[in-house]
Amino acid sequence: MRTYKPYNGASATLRPRRRSAARAPADRLSSDTLLNVEQMLINEALVDKVLQYEKTEAALRASEKKLNELLAHQVASREEERKRIVREIDGNLGQNLMALRTDISALHARTARAHPRLHDWVDKALDRIDGTISSVGQIVAHMRPFQIELGVVAAVEWELDRFERTSGLRCRLSRDAHFDGKALSDEQTLALYRALQECLSNVFRHALASRVDVSFAQLDNAVTMKVSDNGVGFNTGQARKSSSYGLLDVEERMTALGGQLSVISSRPHGTTVTLTIPLVQFSSRNH
Template sequence: MRIPRQDGLPDGPAKAVSDARDAADAAELLSLTQNQMLVNQALIEKILALQQAEEALRASEQKLHELLAHQLATREDERKRISQELHNSLGQNLLALRIDIVMLHQHTTKRHYRLRDRIGSALDNVDITLRTVKELMGELRPSGLELGLHATVEWELRKFGRASGIACELGAGPGIPELVVGEEEVLTVHRVLQECLNNVFRHSLASRVNVRLDSAGDRLSMRIIDNGIGFDPAAPRKPSSFGLLDLHERVAGHGGELIVKRGRTHGTEVTLSIPIAPACLNASAVHTIG
């Protein structure tokens, strides 16, 4: 006896319906698979395009850093050349002119008091011009670079203290006064210190600046701390402000690092770290800059 199908359909039509459903499911699965393959292919192409764009961006950024480093080096070379020209031409000519004026003043009798006064005024003007030329030379190229790292930093702090009235203290770790550092590294330290001191004078309302030099292994560090009002390093940079950006690029060109942050209680703390050749460290010094 034949048992009827539960769905009420004869065997032939039921099988046809089942086969149709299976075919439709297979076709839908095939379509989904093909669509998924297309989506995956599009994602792969998108990822490859993003990777290529990222590599191009990195290459462009590296070229930009190299260009900035070249511009900084070119600017320092130009400053050095102008400083030498000021010394060799203008400075020497002013010295020769001063000698002539001094001799003329000495040979002018007291009877010609008006002429002596004019000559004395001319001598004063020459002296003022000589001091101005010397200051310009110092701004273009620090004259103490050949004296070494410690002497250069000490000289800059003394000059800043006299001009600003802000008390400055220089602390040096073991071996710093005797440490031999390349001229370019000394110049980088000087430029960072110079820019930080300018910011202290213009913005911080500080009354004291502490500078600390240390050396450990193949790294030289300088920490600059003031007791001023401080500022927020994360705040948006003003469109016309490039001082810190310039310093970051300069330091990065030497494989170093520059960190700017708020002081522990108040003020600002700037830490510079650059690689140097290993040195023998065997002494320490702390100086108060008057």
């Protein structure tokens, strides 16, 4: 308490003002209310974010499912077109070539003595026809190999044997004792076979390898095929080259079937391509 003298000389006492006792709880109440409102707004924003995230995730899953279905449809359409072309080649071109060869063979036999020069010309024409027939057969076998009907193991064995003879590279196939490939559908068998063809083509063109190892394993309702070489390898982090578009096609096939493709490579330790296809997904489809 202070005493001061006003201008007229009289003294006065200044007493401190007392704060109202009822005002403090009111201030605390308004502050608590404000905090509660802010927390409610934050909670509502978090709930909105979670709901938005769930909707986005569901949309992504639906989009991925549609993309896989589209890829599967494209792969199936390509194989159907291959079948149609093979039928056309085998039914029309193949038969016409065989009929032409029969006629040329008859001419070849008749000109042996009377027309030696014509006979030589016909002999060369007959060789060209035989070469054409052989090429057509190779094209048909590449587009729709008959070994597919025998299962993935027989198809891979045939392909490795053919590749070994044409390339000179040593090939080895290994598999689990209980794996026979019978659990694979026709689509899956064909996808693995096409992947093997692409891998062998890349090895022959780029790897500078001397050996190729192919292995099969079945574990946890999935089949895994590995294709490894002892070549120079490559840098998987580099930009995609035109020569790697074949692997992109393989990856699309794997994605369409619910599978995965992985490539591990480093200079100069060779390359390993691993393909994994689930069995449960397609066994349920087939039934």
